Amino acid sequence: MANKILVVLEQRDNQLKKITHEVAKVGSDLANKLTCEVEAVVVGGDVNPLNKVGGFGVKKVTLIKNEELSNYSPSAYTKIISDFADEIGADILIFGNTAIGKDLAPRVSVKLDAGIAMDCVELNFSDGEIIATRPVYAGKALVDIKINSDKKVFVLRPNVFNPGESTESEAEVVLKAIDAPDLSTKVVEVKKSEGKLDVAEASIIVSGGRGMKEAENFKLVEELAEVLGAAVGASRAVVDAGWRPHAEQVGQTGKVVSPNLYVALGISGAIQHLAGMRSSKYIVAINKDVDAPIFQVADYGITGDVFEVVPALIEELKK
Amino acid sequence: MKIAVCVSHVPDTATKIKIAENGKTIDSNDVTYVINPYDEFAVEEALKTKEKVGGEVVVISLGGEANKESIRKALAMGADSGVLLKDEDERDSSSLAFALADEIKAQGAELVFFGKQAVDFDNSVTGQITAELLGFNCVSVAVAFNIEGDKVIAEREIEGGKEVIETKIPAVITAQKGLNEPRYASLKGIMAAKRKIIEEKNAISSPNKTEVVQMKKPHGKQAGKILGSDASAVPELVRLLKEEAKVI
Numbered sequence: 269m270a271n272k273i274l275v276v277l278e279q280r281d282n283q284l285k286k287i288t289h290e291v292a293k294v295g296s297d298l299a300n301k302l303t304c305e306v307e308a309v310v311v312g313g314d315v316n317p318l319n320k321v322g323g324f325g326v327k328k329v330t331l332i333k334n335e336e337l338s339n340y341s342p343s344a345y346t347k348i349i350s351d352f353a354d355e356i357g358a359d360i361l362i363f364g365n366t367a368i369g370k371d372l373a374p375r376v377s378v379k380l381d382a383g384i385a386m387d388c389v390e391l392n393f394s395d396g397e398i399i400a401t402r403p404v405y406a407g408k409a410l411v412d413i414k415i416n417s418d419k420k421v422f423v424l425r426p427n428v429f430n431p432g433e434s435t436e437s438e439a440e441v442v443l444k445a446i447d448a449p450d451l452s453t454k455v456v457e458v459k460k461s462e463g464k465l466d467v468a469e470a471s472i473i474v475s476g477g478r479g480m481k482e483a484e485n486f487k488l489v490e491e492l493a494e495v496l497g498a499a500v501g502a503s504r505a506v507v508d509a510g511w512r513p514h515a516e517q518v519g520q521t522g523k524v525v526s527p528n529l530y531v532a533l534g535i536s537g538a539i540q541h542l543a544g545m546r547s548s549k550y551i552v553a554i555n556k557d558v559d560a561p562i563f564q565v566a567d568y569g570i571t572g573d574v575f576e577v578v579p580a581l582i583e584e585l586k587k
Numbered sequence: 588m589k590i591a592v593c594v595s596h597v598p599d600t601a602t603k604i605k606i607a608e609n610g611k612t613i614d615s616n617d618v619t620y621v622i623n624p625y626d627e628f629a630v631e632e633a634l635k636t637k638e639k640v641g642g643e644v645v646v647i648s649l650g651g652e653a654n655k656e657s658i659r660k661a662l663a664m665g666a667d668s669g670v671l672l673k674d675e676d677e678r679d680s681s682s683l684a685f686a687l688a689d690e691i692k693a694q695g696a697e698l699v700f701f702g703k704q705a706v707d708f709d710n711s712v713t714g715q716i717t718a719e720l721l722g723f724n725c726v727s728v729a730v731a732f733n734i735e736g737d738k739v740i741a742e743r744e745i746e747g748g749k750e751v752i753e754t755k756i757p758a759v760i761t762a763q764k765g766l767n768e769p770r771y772a773s774l775k776g777i778m779a780a781k782r783k784i785i786e787e788k789n790a791i792s793s794p795n796k797t798e799v800v801q802m803k804k805p806h807g808k809q810a811g812k813i814l815g816s817d818a819s820a821v822p823e824l825v826r827l828l829k830e831e832a833k834v835i
């Protein structure tokens with residue numbers, strides 16, 4: 269049986285990320301089911317506000333603080349989180365499956381001699397054991413896995429677990445300063461893509477495919493994204509053609525996303541593209557080919573010409 | 588410098604997945620296996636690094652006899668030698684990494700390239716776990732890599748940008764698309780690969796920490812409504828998004 273759950277929060281620029289709510293909520297729900305304790309930890313500089321995490325059920329959060337840790341450091345974070353988990357006697361750790369989580373969680377799992385389940389989309393119970401469900405083969409199948417080691421690490425796919433509304437509860441915040449972290453691997457610079465919303469973090473995505481005909485026409489995709497407050501995504505065909513950067517590619521060799529709404533414009537829906545977006549909550553497809561496979565996963569479809577339908581859609585949304 | 592590359596042998600990404608009778612693995616009949624796409628970037632980066640700093644590139648793969656095909660592919664691209672760590676059993680990432688780390692140590696490699704993810708179980712952890720087991724530094728999901736002496740500068744992809752990372756060898760790098768353009772194996776390379784040695788060893792055993800209880804098909808998404816074939820369907824689409832889906 270579990271003794272204590274540790275939820276590992278994530279910050280960038282000393283701001284907590286949205287995934288924080290999801291991991292906190294899953295951690296506290298799990299603690300209720302297992303009748304064990306739960307607390308949270310975050311590594312960074314002046315991370316603020318932290319008491320709000322209480323709204324998602326976690327009553328105590330420790331900030332392990334050092335100005336040099338505002339940026340991620342694989343070596344330092346691995347040691348700090350593993351030591352902290354040992355110190356408080358945590359035997360279940362929960363991370364988000366983000367750029368940091370994917371790097372950090374496996375390394376912490378080694379230090380703790382824990383089994384790890386990456387990219388979980390469900391956590392269920394069977395005979396008192398936690399069963400994690402995760403997509404494999406690019407989402408073409410799912411596996412239920414069980415971790416048999418005493419310590420367990422679960423890494424949650426972002427935007428899948430619903431954190432619900434925050435309550436008024438506030439968490440107790442504990443400060444722990446540390447000096448001389450192990451910076452043998454450290455981030456010396458963060459290059460941000462100009463003010464753009466990343467597909468991996470957006471709750472709405474508007475993606476364009478080869479049906480947009482040329483790079484220039486992505487203006488239409490960008491315009492629709494703007495009225496929806498969405499990120500712009502792309503199929504591999506248009507990334508390979510050099511119309512859009514790879515960071516925007518959705519799919520098996522791009523990013524795996526699960527936004528609330530995914531709008532596919534002139535995308536056929538090849539299996540490798542579906543791999544990256546089929547877990548979106550709602551999918552809209554606009555494609556002039558009635559037989560395009562994208563319609564098999566779309567909730568709403570229009571079998572028309574993007575150059576006619578998209579401008580009308582932008583007009584309608586602006587109303 | 589001794590450089591190692593770990594490659595996995597995986598179903599082609601266009602494969603239709605059928606679940607085997609045991610309900611825990613895929614049915615591998617009629618499945619075409621290829622070198623993991625990300626591992627081609629890893630091989631390319633290893634070769635480029637060898638061209639820059641000199642040394643030798645050894646390709647390591649754990650699995651059955653068939654994995655030799657992926658090793659050969661890397662040898663044809665220009666790697667010097669190969670090692671097949673023989674094991675037919677299902678391994679989880681910890682157990683896999685344990686055996687790979689053992690071999691990397693035996694090879695005396697100081698720089699090791701992995702793919703960022705094997706497109707079978709999509710775990711994206713083997714490089715990081717192996718690095719931690721070896722006590723090597725690690726940069727995962729690299730889109731740029733540079734080595735000067737023992738200093739490594741790499742860039743890794745993150746949400747909304749890139750992180751520039753500085754570290755030192757010994758190091759593990761996991762390759763993301765964009766790191767380079769993998770070269771094609773030339774006819775000469777393919778011929779030469781036939782003469783290169785693939786050493787076979789039994790992979791050292793290590794217990795699994797996780798277990799697959801069952802493999803299942805995703806709850807098939809129902810094809811939805813086609814609302815029309817031109818702009819006249821737009822108002823209905825917007826209404827549904829607002830009132831039924833409530834996503835805008």
Ligand SMILES: Cc1cc2nc3c(=O)[nH]c(=O)nc-3n(C[C@H](O)[C@H](O)[C@H](O)COP(=O)(O)OP(=O)(O)OC[C@H]3O[C@@H](n4cnc5c(N)ncnc54)[C@H](O)[C@@H]3O)c2cc1C
Binds near residue numbers: 478
């Ligand atoms: C190893 C591997 C990995 C891959 N990884 C990815 C990946 O990560 N992401 C990815 O997206 N792909 C990936 N692919 C590629 C994938 O197989 C497809 O080739 C690609 O997704 C096709 O992109 P597309 O839909 O934009 O283009 P197409 O398949 O050419 O489709 C264009 C669509 O636009 C429609 N269209 C044309 N004109 C109009 C118009 N005026 N109005 C409306 N509709 C129009 C057409 O009917 C067609 O359906 C991968 C392939 C391999 C082999």
Ligand SMILES: Nc1ncnc2c1ncn2[C@@H]1O[C@H](COP(=O)(O)O)[C@@H](O)[C@H]1O
Binds near residue numbers: 594595701705709711
């Ligand atoms: N059986 C294997 N043999 C050698 N290397 C492997 C094997 N499986 C995975 N790898 C390496 O580990 C990387 C990440 O795999 P994974 O963690 O399974 O997604 C792959 O891109 C390969 O470089």
